[in-house]
Amino acid sequence: MTGIEYDDFLDLEYEPAETDLVCAFRIDPAADMTMDEAASRVASESSNGTWAALHVDEDELTDLGAVACEIDGDAVTVAYPDALFEPGSMPQILSCIAGNIMGMKAVDTIRLEDCHWPESIVSGFPGPQFGPSVAHEKLDAGDRPVLATVPKPKVGLSTDAHVRVGEEAWRGGVDLLKDDENLTDQDFNPFEDRLADSLAARDRVEDDVGERKDYLVNVTGETNEMLERVDLVAEHGGGFVMVDVITCGWSAVQSVRDRAEKHDLAIHAHRAMHAAFDRLPHHGVSMRVLAQISRLCGVDHIHTGTAGLGKLENEDTPGINEWLTAELYGLEPVLPVASGGLHPGVVDQLLEALGTDIIVQAGGGIHGHPDGTHAGAKALRQSVEASMADVSLEAYADDHEELATALEKWGAETPR
DSSP states (O other): OBOOOGGGGBOTTOOOOTTSEEEEEEEEEOTTOOHHHHHHHHHHHTTTOOSSOOBOOGGGOOOOOOEEEEEETTEEEEEEOGGGSOTTOHHHHHHHHTTGGGGOTTEEEEEEEEEEOOHHHHTTSOOOSSGGGHHHHTSOOTTSOEEEEOOSSSSSOOHHHHHHHHHHHHHHTOSEEEOOTTOSSBTTBOHHHHHHHHHHHHHHHHHHHOSOOEEEEEOOSSHHHHHHHHHHHHHTTOOEEEEEHHHHOHHHHHHHHHHHHHHTOEEEEEOTTTHHHHSSTTSEEOHHHHHHHHHHHTOSEEEOOOTTSSSSOOOOHHHHHHHHHSOOTTOOOOEEEEOSSOOGGGHHHHHHHHOSSSEEEOSHHHHTSTTOHHHHHHHHHHHHHHHHTTOOHHHHHTTOHHHHHHHHHHTTOOOO
């Protein structure tokens, strides 16, 4: 008998089951394709279809076909039965819903915009260990945003210079020192030296100022090397690790999540390379979906944007943050990170747009302060204090010279 045909993957009357993984796509069909034809081919290629008619006996065939069940303009909804997926394997899931379909000739462009994850799939993933609770479990931020900084320049500083900048920032009021995405284990600043010396400086600062501080050290590398670095962080008394989640891959993130749990370490996710997937509005994978994947795989914080107030391309930061912190079958939420071109003069706008349950990370907006890193960190902390007290930055600056200097330098403008 002849097996599955393309028409079998299109059913506009189908109502997705609670156990289906439901994916929202934007599709531009090829010139010789109707939307119905393109949608059915997407559902076919991403599940159990193929381009040729097959001869398969019914008793040999498991019904794992996806269904294109809604078409509205260029928006196409595809429902996938959960039995199609290996439990707890993010790479396998993505090989289906964002795999070969991204290069099909049946579509000129295709973008995976959103996913509705059923409990049967979510239950296969650990989710975050801590999420927003790091603000009080590992730090002393309380109800205010957690504050973080990256020494600048992001690469090229010696270990001694990196530690000195970090100590000045901690003493000025930030909670977290963070490596940037491309600083790992280079000769000019070796990983273990930087780890040990930075955490020693952290301990000195904690003793002097009476606030808990910590270090988001970048453990990104080959997977086995990453796991060894996670062990080193625990050995030296760190509370966090940082991972470039997209460049190292989701399998590696899942491995780090398992190892981090053994050491009670939180995972800070940097999203370097995300724009290769999400920058074009008509093709790729949205940041919303990348954030969803990150939550399932178990990161505790992830960079999600600045709602247009930083240097990076604008995106639906509020919507992404809402999803990351919403209830999801008991899975812990993720603490969103706002970063990229922030400085004290935009903090009030940032908190108004995104709320206070975030990490505010400033690099140049601290270290570029005319009076140096320590003053820049104080200015950032002062801008948060003003915003939390519902006092204008200008009024608060009357009695806080570091903030006044920052406002004089940057005003309320956003960089490019």
